[in-house]
Amino acid sequence: MPTADGTTDDQQEHRLHALLPFLQTQSQTSLTRLYQRPSSCLSIFRLLGAVERQLVMNLLWLDLPIQTSTMSSWVTREGKALFDDALASLARLHFLSNNSAIKLGLSTTFKTSMRHAITGGGTSVSFGVPAEPDENRSAPSIDALDAYALERWETVLHYMVSSGTGQTPIKPSQGVLFLLQRSGLMAMNQGQLQITSSGFQFLLHTPHSQLWELLLQYLQMVEERQMDLVEVLSFLFMLSTMELGREYSIESLSDTQRAMLEDLRDYGLMWQRRASSRRFSPTRLATTLTSSLPPLPTATSTGGAKDQGFIVLETNYRLYAYTDNPLQTAVLNLFVTVKWRFPNLVVGAITRESVRKALLNGITADQIISYLTTYAHPQMRKNRPLLPVTVQDQIRLWELERNRIKTQEGFLYTAFASQADYEYVLNYARQLDVVLWENAAKRCFFGSVEGHTNIRGFIERRTGGSGG
Structure with missing residues (x-):
């Protein structure tokens, strides 16, 4: 069945998580070090496709490798391509022993750690060390952690869409701004950071995809910051297996992981009472890193669930947005002329001038149409086609009008x-x-x-x- 982004359920099931291609480019030595931590093995296992997970579970409890030809005989002719792709993916992750062409078996390090992750065996602290209860202060509530994570995350997104428009949003930390530039989501224009075409496309993604896009850029910068990549990855995986609403001690963390605390606080992945505190609490953004659960407590945030549409667009270019979210209003300001604002309603129009302003910021006509489609009100989804054709065509014509003259020296x-x-x-x-x-x-x-x-x-x- 086709989904909102045009893919089928089967295609979504077999789509690689964004982190897996990055892991597959790492050396066997680095991955073997990573697999010494049960939490890392469990987290990566969660990111695998259904066929890969099935193969891992079939091999996990075998004491000796099985003949590759034997396992291949269990596969139907229709599933042969999926089986081969799954084996190749596991091999690139170095899950399999070196002679996988003849016999199939998991590498000793991965198998041992994965068994410990499932059965609870061993004395590993890779899942974090819970902090001792403090008689003077209670741990933050889950509601407080959710509110903190949402506020920090929307501060980043709100700055992206508001910077360079004359508004004065709350400015994130210098580390966040540097990462936004390095990832190409924002660029310097006339002395000001402004959202780019890639940045606007970023706003169309789910919070989970947005978070991993930034974290992958963070991982790309690890070497130049002289940080240990394995320690960085293992800490992210540790966070993803922690319990929401619980406090953890920093005593067992490495120097690299302690340095990460400040970075991840800026994005709302963790909460600390003070920067010098010896304990921290992961937020929902962190505990769902390798989960399919939503990373934010509300779907009203930009990039939230696609069934929470709020935009109604008429054939006369008039637009009604049923929202009180400042971030969503700021995004609309990028390509809509806003006329009236009410407590839970924004009224505006898509005009030649508003579209030209968006085009000057690097936003394309297709991206505007994609945003309107993604966040269309449920009532709009009854229409066929969903958006008025006249409006779609006019937005594209305004883009062609701007691009009809090309200068070259x-x-x-x-x-x-x-x-x-x-x-x-x-x-x-x-x-x-x-x-x-x-x-x-x-x-x-x-x-x-x-x-x-x-x-x-x-x-x-x-x-x-x-x-x-």
């Missing part, structure tokens, strides 16, 4: 002495593939900057150095 060659001279030089420029425009009636053509030196030299040689 170059040189105009004119005033040739004869038609023969003009054609001779023109043919030479064509051979160099630097002709951008030509007019035979007026004996002139326009060439790119890159080809000017060669064309000028050719003309000078033909005219004996007298120019042309």
Whole structure:
């Protein structure tokens, strides 16, 4: 059955989690170190597709490897491609022993840790060390943690959509701003950070996808920050297996992991009473990192559940947004002329000027249409097509109107002495593939900057150095 993003349920089931391709590029040595921690093995197992998980569970309790041909004989002809893809994926993650072409078996390190994760065996502290109860202070409630995570996360998103528009949103930390720039979600424009086309597309994703997109960029920066990648990954996986509403001690954390506490606080993944506190509480953003559960307590946040649509669009370009969320209103301001605001309703219109403003910020017509489709009100979803065709076409026409003129630097060659001279030089420029425009009636053509030196030299040689 097709979903809101145009994929089928089967395609979604077999779609790789964004972290898996990153893990598959890591060395076997690094992954073996990572697999020494039961929480890491359990977390990565959660991210696998259904076939990969089934294979792991079939092999986990075998004391000896099984013949590859034996397991292949259990697979139907229709499932052979999925089976082969699953084995290849597990091999790239170094889950399998080295002779997997002949016999199938899990690597010793992964198998031992995964068994401990499931049965609770061993003395590993990879799942965190709960802090001793404090008689003077109680642990924060789940509601308080949810409110904190939502406020921190929406601060980041609200700054993205409001910066450069004349508004003064709360400014995130310098670390957050640096990461937004490095990931291409924001760019410096006339001395101000502004959202990019990639940043607007980022707003269409679910909070879970948004969070992992930023965390992957964080992982890419680990080496230049001289942090241990295995320690960083193991801490993220540890957080994903912790209990929401419980306090944990930082005593068992490495120096790298303690340095991460400040970074992750900025995104709302964890709460600490003070920066110097010896205990912390993971929020729902952290405990659902490798889960299918929603990472935020409400679906009203941008990127929330797609069935929580709030936009009604009419054929006269009038738009009604049933929301009191400041973030959603700020996003609409990027491409809508807002006329009235009520406690739970925003009224505006999509105009030529508002779309041109969005295009200047790098937002495309297709992205605007995609946003309107993604967050269309349930009442709108009864329409076929969902959005008025006239509005969609007009948004695209406004984009074409802006893109119909293209500027490019170059040189105009004119005033040739004869038609023969003009054609001779023109043919030479064509051979160099630097002709951008030509007019035979007026004996002139326009060439790119890159080809000017060669064309000028050719003309000078033909005219004996007298120019042309």
